[in-house]
Amino acid sequence: MPPHRDAITDVPGIRVGHWTDRRAATGCTVVLYPHGAVGGVDVRGGAPGTRETDLLDPLNLVEEVHAVLLTGGSAMGLDAASGVVRYLRERGYGFHLGPHTVPIVPGAVLFDLGVGRERWPDADAGYRAARGATGGRVEQGSVGAGTGATIAKLTGPDRRLKGGLGTASEFIDTGVIVGAIVAVNAVGVVRDPATGKVVAGVRDLEAAGVSRGRRQSRFVDIDAFLRTGRGWPQPGGEGAGEEPLEVAKGAADAGGSTTIAVVATNARLTKTQASRLATVCHDGFARAIWPVHTRGDGDTIFTLATGEVDVEGPGYLALEAMATRAVERAIVQGVRLATGLAGVPSASEWLAL
């Protein structure tokens, strides 16, 4: 067994690289497996930005994927994939068609244009992320595709917190390893599924002066808020003339809320199984983020199976189940390790106030 770093790089051969621009609050993350892994995808959000996802349909021809790009910059950020393709081609990695080499690099974007300067990862950024990719420890938090990520935007940008990039892995005794890396950028709040508690929610600005002992109450009660359907009564009275907190007009439609992930395993999976694994992994999103998979989310999960270890019935069930655990832990981790950027505080900074 390789060392357990609790990272997607625990899967042998998987390398991760980031390109980060903290001033512009954007970046990208590349997950490399240059020899080609069986790939899958499930696009669940209502407002996705993706490339090379159609070829991952189990009905279609190409089986192998050489890298996956997770990137900020909304639709423009897809440019970064060109750099990853160039990096792989220069080294002879790709799908070989006679004398031609065609690297397959699916990718998905998140919207971070409203944080920091308006800039997005370009082809050069993607190239650098790929060139810097290693199999060791993975930097987490406000880095790579998580650099400009934000969360908890139900009432608009004023109360948002930093999202971030997180990773986690699970080891199964049969030798199967599964790891996830997630860039968390959601309209919803993040909760730890193990306890049901909010890790990073919509900031209750009115409760900012409350003592540290009552920290949990420093987030708005989202259930109560959503039950209003539109407005949140400000504390201090029910009188007229007070401005209610409102569900942000754009919250449901802006594309400002998109969580994107790669799940990798050393298991031998068919393309159909890789696709099904991507579907199940959205359950990890559902447990750690709420609400999620909304019309304005582009929530997308890619899977990579490197084919080193056989799995059968029960082992396959264990792989699916523990993969969702890795996803939910990566989400909580990414948000916990995030640091404030471009005026947006992290959850830990907010709770320490």
Next chain:
Amino acid sequence: MPPHRDAITDVPGIRVGHWTDRRAATGCTVVLYPHGAVGGVDVRGGAPGTRETDLLDPLNLVEEVHAVLLTGGSAMGLDAASGVVRYLRERGYGFHLGPHTVPIVPGAVLFDLGVGRERWPDADAGYRAARGATGGRVEQGSVGAGTGATIAKLTGPDRRLKGGLGTASEFIDTGVIVGAIVAVNAVGVVRDPATGKVVAGVRDLEAAGVSRGRRQSRFVDIDAFLRTGRGWPQPGGEGAGEEPLEVAKGAADAGGSTTIAVVATNARLTKTQASRLATVCHDGFARAIWPVHTRGDGDTIFTLATGEVDVEGPGYLALEAMATRAVERAIVQGVRLATGLAGVPSASEWLAL
């Protein structure tokens, strides 16, 4: 506002009827809206048994659904839909094509043949369920489609507990009401998402003599179990010759694990929105059942929108979010209210031992 019964029947015009055979441990549940509601569906499990789901594709013609059938009996249970169709036709409800009346009754099945006698709901059973449907209080637990439902089958049938039928509703201040009814039949265990605690898990038979104060430990630690990938060491030593608990050979494939639901709302939704609502509602399954959406599950959710109340952006987000809450609460409710049947104890019976 109508009275809040915390049931799908809180949605005006929605009626629910059960047919129950406790001796054979099977049954069916019909959700009626004879005047026709805009329908949607999301089939997420890997082993579904359904009818009339293709017409619910937003690309296809028919917009309105007159009833939904949830039933035991596996594929044979689909017979019950014929009785629901007959009931509606006799009363003139359906899609009118010149002199012809064609009621639209989508449905989904769960596998309960391994509980009690091998019998399934037939057309007469469906007719009776429809005829008995009312808008009032909804009977829950081991009733209707939940009669033969079981859960927590990761290690096979020996340690399973009774699943059941549950319902819940959420009221949004804008006048939108959303209710769910769920027949919970899962290979996985049921947890309360509010606390992360297991409500009904795989019974730890070896810990049966433990005092009431340590009840939580009376369920097997499923994470630890799944991490073995196949075996669960019996307590009392690590020596050779002991029989490990194994993931049931059929657990991943048997079709014995299928949770099926109907979510109804008085909101005015397009067919596309109804379809999207069904997709989001699977997040409620993900939060309350683990693992879920496996290859052996036929997990399916139908939606019905009666069109009485307009929703726009923020209200739509609130509807989606609170619908998933209704789903998760209905699941926990169904399992909490289940009673033992055909030798399978309920969680409350097991915890009271």
